[in-house]
Amino acid sequence: MTTDTAGTAVPDALPDAQGRFGPFGGRFAPEALMAALDELTREFETAKHDPAFTAELDELLANYAGRPSLLTEAKRFSEHAGGARVLLKREDLNHTGSHKINNVLGQALLTRRMGKTRVIAETGAGQHGVATATAAALLGLDCTVYMGEVDTERQALNVARMRMLGAEVVPVRTGSRTLKDAVNEAFRDWVASVDHTHYCIGSTMGPHPFPMMVRDFHRVIGVEARRQCLELTGALPDAVVACVGGGSNAIGAFHAFVPDESVRLYGFEAGGDGVASGRHAATLTGGSLGVIHGMRTYLLQDDDGQTQETHSISAGLDYPGVGPEHAWLHHSGRAEYREITDDEAMDAFSLLCRTEGIIPAIESAHALAGALKVGAELGPDATIVVCLSGRGDKDMHTAATHFGLMPEGEGR
C-alpha cells in the first residue's frame, strides 16, 4: 500500500511490468507500435515522479478543468433510491462537460513532453473528442478525431464543437461505423504517424501502458470523492456506483476505494434492450474472454472470435470491449457489474432532471439507474456515491426524441 499526495491509501501497483492485471491486459499490438508504447511507458513513469509535470497538471486541473468537482447531495432523487443517501460526484461540472478532460490534459502534456506535435483520438459520444480537441487547442497541438459515421449523426453538436476548436473530425465508414471502428481507424493512423503523433486513447483500454495511464489520470475522481464523503458524512460511503463502457470514469471513481473493503463497487453496463435480447453492449455481463484493440479482456464476440455488433442508446457506452482492470475487478470479485437497459437509463435520466434540476449524460444515467437499484437493496442507512460522469447537453436530441418532446417537424 502506498499513500498519494492527498493522504489517501491506494493499492499497490497493478498492472505488472507487462501491463497485466492478473490474466488481463498486456500488449497485443503491431510491432510498429512497440517502440512508441515503450517510449510512452518510460515517459509516463518519469513524468509522474517529476514535480514540474505534476505541478503543471494540478494547475490545469484546478484552474482550467475546474477541479475539485463538487460532491452534491441529491436529496429528492434519494427518495427514489430506497431512501439511501445519494451523493453525486459532479464530473459534469468539469470544463468540456465530462470527466474526460482529466485524462486528456495529462496525455496532452505528455505529448508535448515527448516532443510530438499532433494528437489523434477516437470518440463515441464525442465527450473524449471534445476534450482532446480542447486540450490540443490549449497546448497548440494538431488534432484529428476519428468518429463512427453513425455517431457523427447522433452526436452532430459535438462534431461541430470539435471542428470549432480546430480539430479535424473524420467520420469512419467501415464495420459497424461506431466507436470500435473509430478505434481501429485511430490505430491505423497511429501506425503511420507514430514518429510525431500521440494516440490519446480515451478510456482505460488498449495496449499497455494506456489502461494504467488513463486510470492514473482519472483516479483524482475517487480521491476527491473519498475525501469529500468523509468531510460531509464523517464516514466512507457504503457503495460507489459508475457506468462502464470502456470504463474510464468508473476506474477513476473506484480506484481510491479499492482498499476500503467496506465500500462496495458497482459498475453498470449498457444493457440496451436487455442482455437476453442480444442487442446490448454489456461486456462483463454478457461477454467472454478474448483479445481486442491491443488488450486481453472480456468482449462481445461470436463463436469464431469475430466481434459482435453492439447496441446502446448511449453512443459513449456502445463498445464491445472493456478496460482490463475492470475485467480483473470482475474476475476477483472486488467489483460487481450489472446491466441497465436503455429504458431504465432513460427513466433515471428523467428522474434526475425533475428531482434535482441536473440533466445528466445518458452514460451517467446508467449509473443513476444503478444507484436506484443499489439504494433499494442497501436501504435507507446507506450512503452511495454516484459518478455523474458528464452532462446531458450532447444527448438532448436523443432524449427529446425518446420522450417525444421534439415538436413535429423540428427533429432531424
Add this chain to the structure above:
Amino acid sequence: MTAKTAYDRAKAEGRAALVGYLPVGFPDFEGAIEAAKTMVDAGCDVIELGLPYTDPMMDGPVIQDAVHRALVGGFRVADVFRTVEAVAATGAPTLVMTYWNPIDRYGVEAFARDLASAGGSGLITPDLTPEEGGDWLAASDAHDLDRVFLAALSSTDERIETITGLSRGFVYAASLMGVTGTRNAVDTGAPRLVERTRAIIDKGGTDLPVGLGLGVRDGVQAAEVAGFADGVIVGTAFVRRLLDAPDLATGLADLRALTEELAAGVRGGA
C-alpha cells in the same frame, strides 16, 4: 513444409522468393482457392492466406473491403483449414496470416493441430509479438509450424534479436510505417531494415530468410526489393485485381498476369 524450403529453392536459383497474400473466402470460398492456385501456377513460391476478421487493425481499405466481403459472404474459421488443404496440395508452403483473437477463441493448441493436419506451414501474426506469444510458441513447437513475427522500421536491435530468434520459416520485415496498401515507391528505410535484420540473424548464426512486405505493386518494385531482400511479399495489389474485375474469370486472368510480372521482377527481369 516450412516456408524456408521455398526461400532456399529461390536462393539456389539466384533470385528472391515471391510471397502472395489473399484472404480466405474472397471473392468466395471456391474463388479464393482458385485464385491462390493460379498465383502458385504463375510463379508465387509461398502463399499467405488471410483469416477474415471484423477488426483488421493493420489493413488498409483494399484488404478491409475484401475481408468484409468474405465475412458478409458467410466466412467461418473452419473454412481456413479446407482452403489451406487445397492450396497446400499445390506444393507451395501455405501460411495463415491472422489477427490473434480468432485463434485465441478457437484455442491455440487446437488451431495449431488443425492447421498442421491440413498441411499448413504456420502463422503470420500481425498483432501478436513474441512477448504475448507463449502459448503459440509452445503449440508451434509441438506441431512443427512456422511462426512468422514482424520486424518494423521502429524496432530496436534488441527487439529484432528477439523477433528473429523466435521466428521460423522467415521473418516479415514491414517496409514502411503504415497499414497494408500499395505505394508509389519502396520506402527508403526498407533496405536499411533488411540490412539490420540480416546482420542480427547472422550474429545469431541462423540463416532465417527475410521477406519484405507492405506496399509492393508491380514488377519494377519487386525487382528493386529482390535486390536486397530474400522474399518479396505482395498482398493489396493481388486483392485489388480481384476486387476490380467484373467477374472471377477476368479476375483470375488479371491475377495471373500480375503474378507473372512480379515473378519476372524477382528474377531481375522486370
